Amino acid sequence: MAIEVRIPTILRPLTGGAKAVEGSGDTLDELLTDVDSRHAGLRGRLVDDSGLRRFVNVYLNDEDVRFLGGLGTTVKDGDTVTVLPAVAGGAR
Amino acid sequence: MRYDSILDAVGGTPLVGLPNLSPGPDVRLWAKLEDRNPTGSVKDRVALAMVRTAEKEGRLCPGSTVLEPTSGNTGISLAMICKLRGYKLVCVMPENTSPERTALLQMYGASIVYSPAAGGSNEAVRVAKQLAAANPDWVMLYQYGNEANARAHYETTGPEILHDLPGITHFVAGLGTTGTLMGTGRFLREHVPGVKIIAAEPRYGELVYGLRNMDEGFVPELYDDSVLTARYSVSSADALRRTRQLVSLEGIFAGISSGCVLHAGLALANRATEAGERADIALLVADAGWKYLSTGAYGGTLDEAESRLESELWA
Numbered sequence: 001m002a003i004e005v006r007i008p009t010i011l012r013p014l015t016g017g018a019k020a021v022e023g024s025g026d027t028l029d030e031l032l033t034d035v036d037s038r039h040a041g042l043r044g045r046l047v048d049d050s051g052l053r054r055f056v057n058v059y060l061n062d063e064d065v066r067f068l069g070g071l072g073t074t075v076k077d078g079d080t081v082t083v084l085p086a087v088a089g090g091a092r
Numbered sequence: 093m094r095y096d097s098i099l100d101a102v103g104g105t106p107l108v109g110l111p112n113l114s115p116g117p118d119v120r121l122w123a124k125l126e127d128r129n130p131t132g133s134v135k136d137r138v139a140l141a142m143v144r145t146a147e148k149e150g151r152l153c154p155g156s157t158v159l160e161p162t163s164g165n166t167g168i169s170l171a172m173i174c175k176l177r178g179y180k181l182v183c184v185m186p187e188n189t190s191p192e193r194t195a196l197l198q199m200y201g202a203s204i205v206y207s208p209a210a211g212g213s214n215e216a217v218r219v220a221k222q223l224a225a226a227n228p229d230w231v232m233l234y235q236y237g238n239e240a241n242a243r244a245h246y247e248t249t250g251p252e253i254l255h256d257l258p259g260i261t262h263f264v265a266g267l268g269t270t271g272t273l274m275g276t277g278r279f280l281r282e283h284v285p286g287v288k289i290i291a292a293e294p295r296y297g298e299l300v301y302g303l304r305n306m307d308e309g310f311v312p313e314l315y316d317d318s319v320l321t322a323r324y325s326v327s328s329a330d331a332l333r334r335t336r337q338l339v340s341l342e343g344i345f346a347g348i349s350s351g352c353v354l355h356a357g358l359a360l361a362n363r364a365t366e367a368g369e370r371a372d373i374a375l376l377v378a379d380a381g382w383k384y385l386s387t388g389a390y391g392g393t394l395d396e397a398e399s400r401l402e403s404e405l406w407a
Binding site: 054055056057059062063064066067082084085086087 | 212213295296311320325326327
């Protein structure tokens with residue numbers, strides 16, 4: 001088993017169109033580095049020198065990683081990581 | 093209860109127990125029924141506070157035109173208040189919102205400018221900012237960055253909940269402008285040591301995120317993540333399933349964003365139960381289901397309902 005990473009439409013050119021890719025690692029940081037080794041450029045769209053980019057939201061099993069441990073969040077086989085752009089929400 | 097006018101009847105909503113969804117006497121869920129506000133949503137608190145603040149600051153006077161990016165509830169609240177106060181209202185709304193919202197806005201005399209569906213409320217905000225620049229005499233209240241939004245919750249929603257539920261351990265609400273969570277969350281944190289403030293965020297279909305560039309996202313100016321304990325992303329499928337459970341198990345006909353909030357609340361309730369901890373979890377029910385009937389959310393199979401919601405802004 002591996003960790004599933006769900007990719008938003010805008011980044012699918014980097015994954016050959018795939019909606020989800022698989023990777024491994026003990027932390028989100030390692031996972032993104034691992035995924036980037038097969039889908040070059042992906043990590044750079046999500047992370048900069050200061051950590052996760054401002055308008056990028058990453059969820060581990062539906063929970064925002066910023067409230068878990070950021071890039072240091074522990075991940076394990078069977079987890080699902082979802083990447084989404086920040087939007088303003090709906091009925092406001 | 094007697095009030096001088098409809099505007100005096102904003103707030104003071106009931107907090108009701110959810111005995112059938114709660115795991116047991118030590119872990120209880122409660123719903124703050126914000127649909128019991130004059131125009132049927134939590135946004136009456138926000139709209140009234142923003143208008144009163146702008147009046148006090150001299151930004152609004154009879155005949156003024158108010159401009160607001162809104163996909164529904166805030167617009168409907170503003171439309172009612174502006175009607176009574178003698179202001180014109182222009183709402184910028186994504187074209188993929190339910191027809192009931194358009195009908196309600198038009199009923200109160202608001203004008204509507206539609207923004208493209210792709211990109212959701214981000215687009216509405218962008219179009220509204222353009223209109224504001226082109227019409228300098230219009231007054232944009234701008235709920236995403238207006239401190240009066242969060243303050244309305246700090247001064248009313250928070251104290252009401254604490255009064256009714258002094259043993260509160262968790263507060264869960266939807267995340268849009270972030271005003272509900274910022275205002276209520278700050279108030280509760282100041283008064284209840286260890287209280288957890290949880291955001292439930294709707295995860296829409298791909299169209300809404302569609303062509304969003306990762307560098308062009310939108311984070312409301314009001315948002316301060318230090319107020320939150322955790323933030324959950326809830327799929328349309330989970331939100332719909334929970335919305336139907338509110339109807340079938342508790343008799344509460346709520347909007348779909350409340351299903352989103354319930355989904356996060358149940359996860360917290362299960363966690364507390366497993367840990368053997370006491371919990372009193374307050375869920376904010378932002379509105380009732382009337383405006384979403386045409387989406388088919390309440391009938392047919394869940395799969396059908398989900399596919400109908402795929403491209404719609406349901407919360």
